[in-house]
Amino acid sequence: MPAHPPRTLFIPRPRPRLLPASSPLAPFTPRPPRPSSPPTPSRPLAHDAAEPPPPGGHLPSVATSRLLRTSRDAALRAPAITWNDEPDALRDEPGTHTARQTRKMNTYQAVRDAMAIALLKDDSALVFGEDVAFGGVFRCTMNLAEEFGRDRVFNTPLTEQGIAGFGIGLAAMGHTAIAEIQFSDYIYPAFDQLVNEAAKLRYRTGGAYNVGALTVRAPTMSVGHGGLYHSQSPEGFFLGAAGIKIVIPRSPLQAKGLLLASIRDPNPVIFLEPKILYRSAIEQVPTADFELPLGKAEVLLPGDALTLLSYGTPLYHCEAALSLLRTPPPALDALVPPSLRSAKIELIDLRTIMPWDLPTVLRSVAKTRRLVIVHEAGRSGGVGAEIASEVMNRLFLQLEAPVRRVTGWDTPVPLAFEKFYIPDAVRILDSVLETLQY
Amino acid sequence: MLASFRAASRPLARRAWLARSVQTTADSTRLASDTPESHSEPFKLTLHEDAFHGFKTDIPSLEVDVTKEMLLDLYYKMTAMRRMEMAADQLYKAKLIRGFCHLAIGQEAVSVGLESGITWDDLVITAYRCHPYAVLRGGSIKGVIAELLGRQDGMSHGKGGSMHIFTPRFFGGNGIVGAQVPVGAGIALAQKYSGHKKVTFALYGDGASNQGQVFESFNMAKLYNLPCVFVCENNKYGMGTSAERSSANTQYYTRGDYIPGLQVNGMDIIAVHQAVKWARERALNDEGPLVLEFVTYRYGGHSMSDPGTTYRTREEIQQMRSTQDPIRGLQRYLEEWGVATEDQLKDIDKKAREEVNEAVEEAKKSPEPEIKDLWTDIYYKGTEPPLMRGREREEIHYY
Numbered sequence: 001m002p003a004h005p006p007r008t009l010f011i012p013r014p015r016p017r018l019l020p021a022s023s024p025l026a027p028f029t030p031r032p033p034r035p036s037s038p039p040t041p042s043r044p045l046a047h048d049a050a051e052p053p054p055p056g057g058h059l060p061s062v063a064t065s066r067l068l069r070t071s072r073d074a075a076l077r078a079p080a081i082t083w084n085d086e087p088d089a090l091r092d093e094p095g096t097h098t099a100r101q102t103r104k105m106n107t108y109q110a111v112r113d114a115m116a117i118a119l120l121k122d123d124s125a126l127v128f129g130e131d132v133a134f135g136g137v138f139r140c141t142m143n144l145a146e147e148f149g150r151d152r153v154f155n156t157p158l159t160e161q162g163i164a165g166f167g168i169g170l171a172a173m174g175h176t177a178i179a180e181i182q183f184s185d186y187i188y189p190a191f192d193q194l195v196n197e198a199a200k201l202r203y204r205t206g207g208a209y210n211v212g213a214l215t216v217r218a219p220t221m222s223v224g225h226g227g228l229y230h231s232q233s234p235e236g237f238f239l240g241a242a243g244i245k246i247v248i249p250r251s252p253l254q255a256k257g258l259l260l261a262s263i264r265d266p267n268p269v270i271f272l273e274p275k276i277l278y279r280s281a282i283e284q285v286p287t288a289d290f291e292l293p294l295g296k297a298e299v300l301l302p303g304d305a306l307t308l309l310s311y312g313t314p315l316y317h318c319e320a321a322l323s324l325l326r327t328p329p330p331a332l333d334a335l336v337p338p339s340l341r342s343a344k345i346e347l348i349d350l351r352t353i354m355p356w357d358l359p360t361v362l363r364s365v366a367k368t369r370r371l372v373i374v375h376e377a378g379r380s381g382g383v384g385a386e387i388a389s390e391v392m393n394r395l396f397l398q399l400e401a402p403v404r405r406v407t408g409w410d411t412p413v414p415l416a417f418e419k420f421y422i423p424d425a426v427r428i429l430d431s432v433l434e435t436l437q438y
Numbered sequence: 439m440l441a442s443f444r445a446a447s448r449p450l451a452r453r454a455w456l457a458r459s460v461q462t463t464a465d466s467t468r469l470a471s472d473t474p475e476s477h478s479e480p481f482k483l484t485l486h487e488d489a490f491h492g493f494k495t496d497i498p499s500l501e502v503d504v505t506k507e508m509l510l511d512l513y514y515k516m517t518a519m520r521r522m523e524m525a526a527d528q529l530y531k532a533k534l535i536r537g538f539c540h541l542a543i544g545q546e547a548v549s550v551g552l553e554s555g556i557t558w559d560d561l562v563i564t565a566y567r568c569h570p571y572a573v574l575r576g577g578s579i580k581g582v583i584a585e586l587l588g589r590q591d592g593m594s595h596g597k598g599g600s601m602h603i604f605t606p607r608f609f610g611g612n613g614i615v616g617a618q619v620p621v622g623a624g625i626a627l628a629q630k631y632s633g634h635k636k637v638t639f640a641l642y643g644d645g646a647s648n649q650g651q652v653f654e655s656f657n658m659a660k661l662y663n664l665p666c667v668f669v670c671e672n673n674k675y676g677m678g679t680s681a682e683r684s685s686a687n688t689q690y691y692t693r694g695d696y697i698p699g700l701q702v703n704g705m706d707i708i709a710v711h712q713a714v715k716w717a718r719e720r721a722l723n724d725e726g727p728l729v730l731e732f733v734t735y736r737y738g739g740h741s742m743s744d745p746g747t748t749y750r751t752r753e754e755i756q757q758m759r760s761t762q763d764p765i766r767g768l769q770r771y772l773e774e775w776g777v778a779t780e781d782q783l784k785d786i787d788k789k790a791r792e793e794v795n796e797a798v799e800e801a802k803k804s805p806e807p808e809i810k811d812l813w814t815d816i817y818y819k820g821t822e823p824p825l826m827r828g829r830e831r832e833e834i835h836y837y
Contacts, residue, residue: 126631151631157661162620162654169563169624172609175631177624193651196614197621204602205610206595207815242816242826266818295823355823 059320059425062280067300067319068251072102075253075284079298084260084289102284107277110252110285111140111217114259115178117289119148122176125263127153129163129180129217137182138219138278164190164216168197171214171268178263184218184272185232198268199243212266217259219275220248221313221376222422226275227415233312233377233408235272235353239386245269245294246353248312252283257292258351265294274312297357299364303344306436307364309387310374311350314406314423318347318374321428336429340436353383358390365391369400370435374423379407401438404431461488462733464547464705464767470501473775477506489709493691495698495728498716502708506777512554512707513772513783516546516765518790519570522579525798526569526586530742534802535586538613539600542567544737547764548671549574551710552639556718558607559634563622564641566601567671567736568611571641575608579794584801591804597811616642616649619668623655626666626727637721639714641669645676647690656694656727665721668694668729671704673736678749691731704732705762708771735762813837 060066069075083100105113118125127144133155135142145153156163160181167179181187187194194216202210222231235246247262247269249255255273262269300315301322310318322345328336346364350356365371371391373384384405391403406423413421466486473481480503490497523541530539542549549570552562564571569582577593585592585603593603601611609625612618622640629636646652647670659666670690674681681688691699702713710732717728735758739746746755772778778786813826813835822837 124632154662157654157657159654159658161651162623162658165617165620165651165655166624166627166658169609169621169626170628171624172621173625173628173632175628192614193617193620197612197617202815202818204594204598205604205815206593206597208594208604208606209609210818212818245817265821267821294821355817359824 060316060323061320062277062316063282065281065316065319067315068281068283069253070282070284072284075102075286076100078253078257078292080293080296081257081286082291082293084291086289101287103287104282105252105256105285106279106282107249107252107255107273108138108140108142108279110256110283111259111273111278112142112144113285113287114256114263115141115144116147117260118176118178118263119144119152121289124174124213125152125176125178126170127178127180128156128167130158130182131155132180136180138273138275140217140273140278141180160186160189161193164193165197167214167216168193168201168211168268171198171211172201172209174213176213176263177211177215179214179216181216181218183230183275184220184234185229187216187218187234187270190216191237194244194268194270195238195241199241201243202267203243210266211268213263214268215259215263215271216269217271217273219278220272221274221276222413222418223276224418225415226413227418228412231413231418231421233272233375235270236377236382236386238270239354239383241354243267245355246272247294247351248272248274248353249351250274250312250315250349251277251281253285254292254349254351256285257290258294260289261291261294264291269294272312276313292351295352295355295357297351297360298349299346299360300349301345301347303346304368305343305345306370306372306432307346307348307361307368308372308374308428308432309348309350309361309364311353311383312376314374314376314428315347315349317423317425318428320425321432322347324425324429325432332426332429336433337437340433343436345432350383356383356387361387361391362394365395366398369395369398370438371399371403372406372428372431372435373403374406374428376408376422378410379405380410382407401435404435406431459488460491460701460733461486461703461709462705462735462762463703464707464762464764465770466703467502467706467708467771469775473506473777477510480505483708485706485709485712486703489703489706490713491691491701493689493694493699493701493729495700497700498712502712504708504711508554509768509772509777510786512550512711513765513768513778514786514790515550515553515574516707516768517787518579518793519546519550519573520765521790521794522573522582522797523569525583525794527738527742529583529587529798535600536588537599539586539742540566540740541738541742542570542736544758544763545671545673545704545734546570547707547710547768548704548732548734551704551707552669552714554707554711555714556637556639559636560639560718561607561609561625561629561636562639562641563609563612563618563625565612565615565618565643565646567643568601568603568608571608572603572605572611576605577603577608579797580800583798584804587801587804588806589801589804590807591801595811596807597815616646616652618642619646619649619652620655620658622668623659623664623666626659626664627662630662630664635722637665637667637718639667639669641671643676644670644672644674644681644688644690645679645684647693648676648685656697656729659727660694660697663724663726665724666727667717667721668697668727670729670731671734672731673734675736675740675749677740678744680749689731691729694727694729697727697729699729699731701731701733704734705764705767707764707768734764810835 388403581593626638
C-alpha cells in the first residue's frame with residue numbers, strides 16, 4: 001500500500017454560470033480569505049471621487065472613464081512621471097506644479113506630440129512609414145512633415161519588411177529611427193527583421209552594435225469593425241524575442257510618456273497603440289517633455305479581493321465590469337451575489353508587455369490571491385498564458401482560485417462577430433464572479 | 439519582305455548578345471605598359487573586353503592603374519584568407535568548431551578586391567560567407583577563428599559564431615538569407631542623411647537574390663537615391679540549387695529593373711578592383727544605387743555538412759580550380775609581368791600560412807565565454823527585466 005493515496009485527476013465540478021446566489025442550485029459561497037497580511041489601505045486615485053451612477057445606470061465608456069486624467073492637476077500627478085526639462089525651463093519647486101501646462105489631447109494628438117518632441121530635440125531622429133508624410137491614416141503624424149521637413153518625415157513604399165530592415169540599418173548607425181507599420185496586422189512580413197535582426201543584434205555582436213534607437217509604432221486591437229486584418233493584437237507573437245520591448249499605452253498621457261521613453265530606451269521597442277483609443281480617449285496631457293517608466297505596471301485601482309490585469313483597450317471593459325459588479329443593472333441584478341458587490345478589485349495596467357512587470361503582479365496576487373487576466377488577442381499562446389503560468393509557478397499555494405483568462409477566441413477576428421470576439425464587460429464580470437466564488 | 443525578316447531577327451540578335459557571358463577566367467588581363475622598377479610607381483593593365491557587362495549603364499574603363507606594391511598586397515591577402523578558411527575547415531573537421539560554418543574558398547577575389555576598391559570610411563554588410571570581410575574590415579584572423587571556436591577573444595566574444603562577426607566598418611554577416619539587404623539600405627540612408635561621403639556595399643548571394651526583401655530594398659534605395667551598391671556574389675549555387683534551377687533570370691545584374699547593373703568577372707581580382715572603384719565613385723556622385731554582380735565560384739559545399747558534390751560534378755569543381763582560380767590567376771600575372779619570382783611568392787605563401795597558424799594557436803588558447811555572459815547584451819545594461827530564465831529548470835538569472 002502506498003503511503004499516500006494515489007493522486008486523482010482533478011475534475012472540475014460542473015458550475016452554473018452567473019447563477020443567483022440565493023438560488024438553491026448555487027453550490028458555492030465565497031470562501032473567507034485565508035489569514036494574510038492586512039490589506040493595504042486603499043488609496044483612491046486623486047480624480048476618482050466616489051459618485052453614484054446616474055439614475056438608470058450607465059456603464060463608464062472610454063469617454064467617461066475615470067481611468068483618464070481629465071484635470072490638469074491629476075495629469076501632473078501621474079505616478080512615476082519624470083520630466084525632461086530644458087535647462088532654462090520654468091521649473092516648479094519639488095512637489096508643486098504651478099508652472100507646468102497641460103492641454104486636452106486625444107491619443108493620436110499625444111502620439112504626435114511625443115514624436116514632435118523627439119524630432120525637435122534629436123537631430124538624428126527620423127519618422128517614416130506608409131503615408132506618414134500626409135499625416136498617417138490615424139493622423140498621428142499630422143503636419144510633422146511640414147514642421148520638420150520631408151527629409152525627416154517621409155513616406156515609404158508599402159513594404160513592411162523593408163521598413164523594418166531599413167529602420168534597423170538606420171538605428172545601427174546611431175540614428176533615432178521611428179518607423180510606423182500602418183496596422184499591427186501588417187507587422188508579420190516584418191516579423192523576421194524584428195525578431196532576428198532587431199532583437200538579436202546586440203547579443204550576436206557581443207555588444208558591438210545595437211538598434212536601441214529603433215522604435216516601431218503600430219496601431220493595434222479592434223475597432224469593432226476591423227475584421228481579420230485590421231483588428232488583430234500581435235503582441236503575444238513577440239514574447240520569445242528577448243532583446244525587444246513591447247509597450248501598449250492605455251491613454252493619451254500614457255501614450256506620450258511611454259512613447260518618449262520608448263524612443264529613448266536603449267533597446268528596440270515595438271509600440272502598439274490601441275487604435276480605438278486614438279480619438280475616444282481624451283485626457284489632459286502635460287505639454288512638456290516627460291517620460292513614464294518602461295517595464296513598470298501601474299496599479300489603477302487598489303484592491304484586496306482579486307487582481308484584474310489587463311492592458312490597452314480592455315482596461316476600459318474591465319472598468320465597466322467593475323461598475324457592473326458594484327451596481328448591476330436590473331437585468332444582471334439577480335446574477336451578482338450581493339456579498340460580492342463590495343469586493344475590492346485591484347485593477348492593474350501592465351503597460352509594458354515585454355519584459356513584463358513580474359514583481360508588481362506577484363505583489364498584487366500575493367495579496368489578493370486571485371488573478372484574472374484580460375486581453376484581446378486569442379487565448380492560445382497569448383500573453384495571459386505566460387503570466388498565468390508564471391504566477392501559478394510562484395504563488396501556487398497562495399492562490400484561492402485558478403488564474404483565469406478572458407481573451408479573444410482562438411479564431412481569426414471575425415468581422416460580423418467582432419463585438420463577440422473582444423472580451424467585453426459581461427465576460428469579464430463573469431470571470432471575476434467565478435474566480436471570487438471559486 | 440527582306441525588311442520584315444530583318445525586323446523579326448533583331449530581338450534574336452539582341453538575345454544572342456545578352457547571352458554572351460562575362461569572362462570568368464582569372465588570367466585574361468594584359469599588361470599595357472612596361473612594369474617599372476619601383477614598387478610604388480603605377481603602371482597600366484588592360485582588362486579583357488568581356489570583363490564587364492553593363493545594364494542601363496556604361497562599363498568602367500578597361501584600363502587599370504596598379505602598382506607592384508598593391509598587387510603583392512592583394513596576393514598576400516587572398517592567400518591569407520584562403521589559408522584562414524582552410525584552417526576553419528580543419529578545425530571544424532577536428533570538432534573544435536561546432537554548429538554552422540560557411541567558407542568562401544574560391545571567392546577570395548571578391549572580398550579582397552572589394553576591400554581594395556573602397557576606403558576605410560565605406561561600410562559593408564553581408565550574409566553567410568563573412569569571414570574574409572570581417573578580417574579585411576578591421577578585424578583579425580585570430581578574432582574570426584576564436585569566434586568560430588566560440589571563445590572569449592572572438593570578435594563577438596564567442597556569442598555569435600560564423601555569420602555573426604562585426605567590426606566598426608562591417609555590419610556583419612547574417613544568418614537570415616536576404617535580411618541584410620534592407621538593413622544595408624537603411625545604413626546608406628543614414629550616410630546620406632548625415633552628409634557623409636561614404637558608400638554602403640550590401641552583399642548577398644545568387645540564392646538570396648530571389649528574396650522579396652531584396653526587391654523591397656532596391657525600390658527604396660532607388661526611390662531615395664541612396665549611395666548603396668547592391669553586390670550580388672553569384673557563386674552559381676544557392677545552397678544545393680544552381681542559379682539556373684532557382685532563378686528565372688540568372689543575369690543578376692539586370693534584376694534591379696530601374697537600377698543600373700554591372701556584371702563583373704569575379705575571378706579576376708583586377709576586374710573586381712576596377713568595378714568596385716567605379717561603383718564607389720558613381721555612388722559618391724549621387725548617381726544612386728547600382729547592382730554589381732560578381733560571377734565567381736565556391737569550391738566547397740554550402741556549409742560544412744554539405745560535401746558540395748551531390749548537385750554538381752567533381753569535374754566541374756576540378757575544372758574551376760585548375761583553370762579559373764583567382765589566386766593562381768594573380769600568381770600568373772605577378773610572374774609574367776615580372777612583379778615577383780616564384781620563390782618570392784612562395785615566401786609570401788609561407789608568411790600567410792604562418793600568420794594563420796599563429797592566429798589559430800592563439801585563438802585556441804582563449805577561454806570560453808563565462809556563464810554570466812549568457813545573460814549579457816540582451817537588453818542594454820541597466821534596462822533589463824528583473825530576471826531571465828537560464829539553461830535548466832529553475833535556473834534564473836537576476837539582474
